[in-house]
């Protein structure tokens with residue numbers, strides 16, 4: 255069974271933005287979409303670009319390397335739904351963003 259692990263403080267992830275968080279040997283991309291937090295794998299399935307560094311519009315992040323777009327709420331690639339990064343359950347505890355690993 256997994257456990258919730260702190261990945262960031264709630265104020266570290268600004269609304270409409272993402273960050274990259276390294277926890278337990280995994281690189282996660284953590285996003286704040288209008289005050290709701292989401293976490294997906296940081297690694298783009300195209301060539302491994304850092305999704306947490308991509309631009310965010312609505313719930314869509316654009317990979318900074320070659321522009322693949324993903325819905326951060328599902329981890330699904332917009333143009334190719336067969337391409338998928340893992341999505342993690344998130345909960346807020348006090349001022350901590352925690353992800354189920």
Ligand code: FES
Pocket residue numbers: 298299300301302303317318319320321322
């Ligand atoms: S590595 Fe993400 S679009 Fe190419």
